[in-house]
Amino acid sequence: MLRTHTCGELNLSHLHQKVTLSGWVQRSRDLGGMTFLDLRDRYGITQLAFNEETNADICNQARKLGREWVIQVQGTVTERFSKNKNIATGDIEIIVDIINVLNQAKLPPFTIEDITDGGEEIRMKYRYLDLRRNPVKNNIIFRHKLSIEVRNYMNEAGFLEIETPFLIKSTPEGARDFIVPSRMNPGQFYALPQSPQTFKQLLMVSGFDRYFQIVRCFRDEDLRADRQPEFTQIDCEMAFVEQEDILNTFEGLTKHLFKKVKNIEFDSIPRMTYADAMRLYGNDKPDIRFEMTFVDITSIVKGKEFKIFDDAEAILGINANGCANYTRKQIDDLTDFVKRPQVGASGMVYIRFNEDGSLKSSVDKFYSEDDLRIITEKMNAKAGDLLLLLSGKTEKTQKALSELRLEIGSRLKLRDSSKFAPLWVIDFPMLEWDEETARFYAKHHPFTSPKPEDIYLMDTNPGLVRANAYDLVINGVEIGGGSIRIFEKELQRKIFNLLGFTPEDAQEQFGFLMNAFEFGAPPHGGIAFGFDRLCSVMSGVDSIRDFIAFPKNNNGRDVMIDAPAGVSQQQLNELFIELGKIPE
């Protein structure tokens, strides 16, 4: 037997037992007459003790063991002289009789410890070693627990987990597809699914009225800390439901997961319309852990010869409570922040409401004290506050001020990663106008149903039509989104027409779905949660990479296995693929 116990379970109740343990050498401490060695496995660390006086031979063997060697030991569980309260097995140690080296190990390129000396890059290259470290290992275990609890809840709620194919058909809408050549069908390609969207709708037609799947999805777009080319969704669909049923069901899932995995309980999750989210936070995924909502002061600041405001479509401000003591340097810092091209503001105006009640602004030249008072009143400012104003085109200004708000929130430590503020954002617009191609695109996807009371706008002002679409946002991160789908053929035809599909295009790309809908499609809708993001947000971490066992880097590369890579000419020949000129 290679082991009788793991390295995490022995305690005083096992005293004097003969045990066999196997694991990796974490580190050894050679004190001369004694050597201590930490043996590690997935479950923890157990201290092995060697005494030169009582057993010189085994003590010498122990001195020769290197870091990360895989060993098996036999010995006796003994109470320690000096205990270690920091680890579960800290009351005991093993007096070892026999060491068996199962495998030697090269010296690892970075230290396998909770706080490692290794940087991101080298740890990714040796990811299998990084996964030995507690912080990374615990993330993977956390993910496992979360997936089990998802399945528990969904199963209890009557959902069936059904797998859908990975080799499907490419559609031009939405994200870029990963494509896979078909050897048996030369010149033709599969696409990997961006989501099982159409399949889950077909399952509704089939009568599986509650479906879910924890499923890999693929999108060939540029990456971010919270975006990977392959990622995992909790994908769900329900038939014979309205929006309210879906929100309630998945509010229940969210509460269940937080309760079971984090032992955190929520009241009901608040709801906010898309329009309010944009008006108050300039963002369709607001972080509502803190207030600092936008105030529109456009109507009260114009006409004072301040050209920048006079020319602006919108002048919006936030109140940075208690920041009147910001130094000139700190304010310049914020100005630089909003002027970064990623944020895109051309400047920032501040009004400082000093503790003594006086006002100081960067636009004193244009605004009298009385003018400024009107602004401070409108913005609900009191002594000690700092008002920050941005102006310009409405959308750009909203975006920039939203960034600024989050930045101030971070600086004021209002974005506590141990606090969780979930939010439903509802009533998304159905369509989005794209300037470049001068046409409407579906904001969610082309099967999203419009709100019945807005259908009359479809012919006259389609941009105003709201959809039965909703997002779940936690701490400013979009965790999930979904909609009530269109299930009537006539309405679907109309939407495709609005999106610029000819009937032939629509038939070509989505014919299988539209045809299915002619055979008795029930009313249905669904939602999909980004599972990796849920893991990271619940853990208060920004990067989803930490929760994926083998993630890809910024350029979509797996630096461990060095993929993607070229393939042999023979493989290309079989697929009838000829490579064009590859840009330098």
Add this chain to the structure above:
RNA sequence: GGUUCGGUAGUUCAGUUUGGUUAGAAUACGUGCCUGUCACGCACGGGGUCGCGGGUUCGAGUCCCGUCCGGACCGCCA
């Protein structure tokens, strides 16, 4: 496609602003000493294509140009 930060010992970094002797620190590693450590301690030691290519200069880790690689972000992600 764009913005920005970085690449120096196995590893993490300092040194680059203002070019100048033999490129440092910590940690890891090796050797020795040490009987209660648990980030053990102490002493000694080995370890460098300063990402790569070119240029300026008497002289380049340091300045200039190019290039590759990595991180963060914008665009993109129905």
